[in-house]
Amino acid sequence: MSAYLAFDFGGTRSRAALFDRDMRLIRRAETLSRVGDGPDIVLERLVNLGKSLNIPEDELVSIGIAAPGPLDTAAGVIIKAETLPGWSNVPLAETLSRAFAGLPAYIENDANLGALAEYHLGAGQGADPMIYLTISTGIGGGAIINGELFSGFGGHAIEPGHMRFTLPTGGIRRWEELASGTALGDLARQQLRAGASPSVLRDIEAIDGRAVGDAALAGDEFALDCLRQAGMWLGLGLVNLLHLFNPAAVVLGGSVMKLGDLILDPARKAIEEHVLFEGFLPESLLRPARFGDDVCLVGAALHARHKL
Amino acid sequence: MSAYLAFDFGGTRSRAALFDRDMRLIRRAETLSRVGDGPDIVLERLVNLGKSLNIPEDELVSIGIAAPGPLDTAAGVIIKAETLPGWSNVPLAETLSRAFAGLPAYIENDANLGALAEYHLGAGQGADPMIYLTISTGIGGGAIINGELFSGFGGHAIEPGHMRFTLPTGGIRRWEELASGTALGDLARQQLRAGASPSVLRDIEAIDGRAVGDAALAGDEFALDCLRQAGMWLGLGLVNLLHLFNPAAVVLGGSVMKLGDLILDPARKAIEEHVLFEGFLPESLLRPARFGDDVCLVGAALHARHKL
Numbered sequence: 066m067s068a069y070l071a072f073d074f075g076g077t078r079s080r081a082a083l084f085d086r087d088m089r090l091i092r093r094a095e096t097l098s099r100v101g102d103g104p105d106i107v108l109e110r111l112v113n114l115g116k117s118l119n120i121p122e123d124e125l126v127s128i129g130i131a132a133p134g135p136l137d138t139a140a141g142v143i144i145k146a147e148t149l150p151g152w153s154n155v156p157l158a159e160t161l162s163r164a165f166a167g168l169p170a171y172i173e174n175d176a177n178l179g180a181l182a183e184y185h186l187g188a189g190q191g192a193d194p195m196i197y198l199t200i201s202t203g204i205g206g207g208a209i210i211n212g213e214l215f216s217g218f219g220g221h222a223i224e225p226g227h228m229r230f231t232l233p234t235g236g237i238r239r240w241e242e243l244a245s246g247t248a249l250g251d252l253a254r255q256q257l258r259a260g261a262s263p264s265v266l267r268d269i270e271a272i273d274g275r276a277v278g279d280a281a282l283a284g285d286e287f288a289l290d291c292l293r294q295a296g297m298w299l300g301l302g303l304v305n306l307l308h309l310f311n312p313a314a315v316v317l318g319g320s321v322m323k324l325g326d327l328i329l330d331p332a333r334k335a336i337e338e339h340v341l342f343e344g345f346l347p348e349s350l351l352r353p354a355r356f357g358d359d360v361c362l363v364g365a366a367l368h369a370r371h372k373l
Numbered sequence: 374m375s376a377y378l379a380f381d382f383g384g385t386r387s388r389a390a391l392f393d394r395d396m397r398l399i400r401r402a403e404t405l406s407r408v409g410d411g412p413d414i415v416l417e418r419l420v421n422l423g424k425s426l427n428i429p430e431d432e433l434v435s436i437g438i439a440a441p442g443p444l445d446t447a448a449g450v451i452i453k454a455e456t457l458p459g460w461s462n463v464p465l466a467e468t469l470s471r472a473f474a475g476l477p478a479y480i481e482n483d484a485n486l487g488a489l490a491e492y493h494l495g496a497g498q499g500a501d502p503m504i505y506l507t508i509s510t511g512i513g514g515g516a517i518i519n520g521e522l523f524s525g526f527g528g529h530a531i532e533p534g535h536m537r538f539t540l541p542t543g544g545i546r547r548w549e550e551l552a553s554g555t556a557l558g559d560l561a562r563q564q565l566r567a568g569a570s571p572s573v574l575r576d577i578e579a580i581d582g583r584a585v586g587d588a589a590l591a592g593d594e595f596a597l598d599c600l601r602q603a604g605m606w607l608g609l610g611l612v613n614l615l616h617l618f619n620p621a622a623v624v625l626g627g628s629v630m631k632l633g634d635l636i637l638d639p640a641r642k643a644i645e646e647h648v649l650f651e652g653f654l655p656e657s658l659l660r661p662a663r664f665g666d667d668v669c670l671v672g673a674a675l676h677a678r679h680k681l
Binding site: 145192210211217218220227233234235237301305309311341 | 452453617
């Protein structure tokens, strides 16, 4: 019985799981990454996380690793990452391969592996091209084109969160600074400082995206208005993705998507207003992701099986 | 000896040419489209343009047609086009097929065929993914991914000119409203009305992109500043394309590119400022197109050969 070992290494939290040949999750473990401890200690922690799964070494075939980018996937190296300050050219694949009997280990951008999971086993099945977006602290994404993960010339596609927009108030921002959970928190804090709108958020000390979302779900008008603004930006970025990829589906995951229509309705409004024509709007275009926190683990296991 | 008949049908001008199997242009003809005469008369004119090439009917193999979109390429139909007011569902491929002995006729978006030409025979050879942009009245584009023309789910990718940007002064604009030749003319007229800048353009009645370009090439500071502004927008749109496609090359064609570094330098500055990291900047990333006015004819001939 073949088994695949999957890692999802993140700036905050790391996960490991064992999958069988049919991509059923057998066992799973999780730990805080504590990346401030530096690459050596953190990688050792990651190895131990994997070992804690009681891997049947004779059944293990290969290892897939989801990691924040930019990566050198061919060399198996994390070049650098915003969520990993001070890290540079860390040989993630080689380290994990060595710890597990020298088995082949493949790294890939975490959002790209999310796309792979949703395309093969999730909400994006049958949709080609398919775009997957994960909207939480930032905005990450992956694209499937002709049934394959699209990664561009250097392996760095797609980085939708880094689309640029100019602001009505001046300045140039990334999409993820306008439409992510972080953006929701920023927007609320700015506008509460600037104006006198009543809101339950005034009683909260550290207003983040989650607080804004919770307030909106409870009917707070100010928070709902923040969601409408971020939703408009979400829609504008989606318009760009539609015009560039003409996807059959955009699968939407990440914590912000838990807000559902509260953020999607304003996004849909912006899409309707700005899309070139209905040819860019196939049926079931926007789809909620099937997988939650495990999406990158599933993608990493799929990747380990595919690459082999 | 096989021959291919290529058409480049545009809102202003239409071209036809005969190519041999090795994609050498044998004969070529051109006429004004005068689309206001309506589809029937205009299509007849297009047929006559082809006939004027003295086609060796026994050698002709297939027909390729470049047309403004959106198209239904499978049905061979122009759905509608901004440059063809009042046209709707015009059966371009069938009409030309019938006029030329029932030979297979294939239509494709003109900028997509430009991409095909530059990828196979022009400045984009060996580059994958490759983006082709034609920057003149508007901004059109095509993408090559894994050696194939990328056209998305409904055949409508890519429409880079329809990327949306918000303006510092408010409002939402298409990329082509900010960085095309039309944009250059608009920008100059607005800013001359608004301010007292001295410029040779003040003596010109109808200021268009060409007039602004000519003034800039002659050293007019005001015109140069217009190019810097449009170049900044050009660069911001390119940043988005880099982050989404991570292309090996972006081939730049169209009349605005005759301005060379006057518009490319400010674009490069915006790219350097906003690109995520150097992995998105492979060597020889921005390349001037090899083909001029015939780019879509070459692409249409290639398409006629490929599809067969």
